[in-house]
Amino acid sequence: MRAALTRLAAPALLFLLLLAVPFLxxxxxxxxxxxTRAMILGIAAxxxxxxxxxxxxxxxGHAAMMGIGAYAVAALDAAGITEGMIVFPTALAAAALFALVTGAVSLRTSGVHFIMxxxxxxxxxxxxxxxxxxxGGDDGYTLYARTEIxxxxxxxxxxxxxLVCLALLALVWGGCTAILGSRFGRVLRAARENERRVRAVGFSPVPYRLVAYVMAGAVGGLAGALLANASEFVSPASLSWTRSGELLFLVILGGLGRLHGAILGALAFVLLEEWLSHLFVYWRLVFGPLLVLAVLFLHDGIAGLPGSLRAWSRWRPTFSKRRSADA
Known part of the structure; x- marks a missing residue:
């Protein structure tokens, strides 16, 4: 019980801080x-x-899910439909359908082949x-108005x-946390560690992975629909592989295996990008190496930084004592 409360403390504090921002x-x-943009990317991450x-x-290919959700908003907007009770379910369904079709093919492979x-x-x-x-083709499409609720x-x-994006972010985080803590999630994690052993006890990992892939695709479509409303513009760039690489980087930067780490990674990425772009013109020359250094030295990501600092503080006195004894 205490361990569970400790794991929930950091995400709860993060959501409370985000909730306080608009009122401060x-x-x-x-x-x-x-x-808002950072939280939308956090949902996808x-x-x-x-x-x-x-x-x-x-x-x-995760950006494709986002892009399909965004283009669902654009297509309905072009047809004069802006009601959220139609727009958002359509975006989720379109992204989930794409994930189902492509996932059924992709999950026949693994490793590098799955990535490619x-x-x-x-x-x-x-x-x-x-x-x-x-x-709009390559030029993109500008929405006539944001989606109504x-x-x-x-x-x-x-x-x-x-506040809507914050509520959806908390809902997505809570839902994914519950999934990973369920029997379904335990099978997923076990198959990640040792697929052969999972098959030996009578579970086929493929259906579990396909369901997880479809659920992740639907959430990606939700993020795309929100991003289309945030920017009031949709373009093919939202489906590019560079956006997929960016989302994957957010997950690694925040900390693999920690869902709230993906949110921290999105916040750090967006805020650092904005801050550096205001300092000098060639900010990307600094931005890239900073992110690479963060990945190299923060092995557990931003979410694991407190634990890394505690380990370093315990290691440092021991190291100092050894040096004194050698002297």
Whole structure:
């Protein structure tokens, strides 16, 4: 019980801090927009963390799920449909269907082959989106208006949109945490560690992995629908493999195996990118090496930083005593 409360302490503190931001008046609307974008990326990163950390499935096509969710919003907007009770379920269903079809093929492989086939499916989705001339093609599509919720322009207000994204982020994190803690999640983790042993006790990992892949795809579609509303613009770039690589990097930066680490990774990535871009023109020359150093030296990610600091503090006095004894 105590261990469970300890594991929940860091995510609970993180959500409380995010909840307090709009009521503290920090930075005005710009900060809210920035954190909203970070939380949307966090939703997609948590769903990818479910695959990578939970099932051991490293996907380079996860951005396709986001892009399909975003293009579902654009297609319905072009048809004059902006009701959220239609738009969001459609975005989730479209992304889940894409994940089901591609996952049924991709999960026949493993390791590097799985990475490459998800990359191939992602690029197919990218080029397909580029060919949609009715939705702007390569130039993208600008939404006429943000999605309404039961006829109310709830998402038009910055604070309301921020709180909706925060609530959905907490819901996604809680749902993924419950999944990994269930019997279903235990089978996923066991198959990640030793697939042969799981088969020996009577479980076939493929159906479990496919269900997890579809669930992660649906959540990715939700993130894409929210991102389309946040930017009020959709383009094929949202489906590119570089966005998939960015999402995978967020998971690694935050800490593999820690769902709230994906949220921390998204926040750190977005805030550091924004801060450096205001310092000097060639900020990417610093941004890239900083992220590489973070991955190299933070082996457990940002979420594991407190534990790493405690281990370092215990190791340092021992090291000092050894040096004194040698002297």
């Amino acid at each position: 008046g920090i930075g005005g609307g710009f900060v809210l927009d920035l954190l 948590v769903s990818l963390s479910l695959l990578v950390g939970g099932a051991g499935l490293v996907s380079l 086939i998800t990359l191939a499916f992602g690029q197919m989705a990218f080029f397909t989106a580029s060919s949609f001339s009715s939705l 039961l006829g109310s322009p709830l998402l038009q207000d910055r604070r309301s949109f921020y």
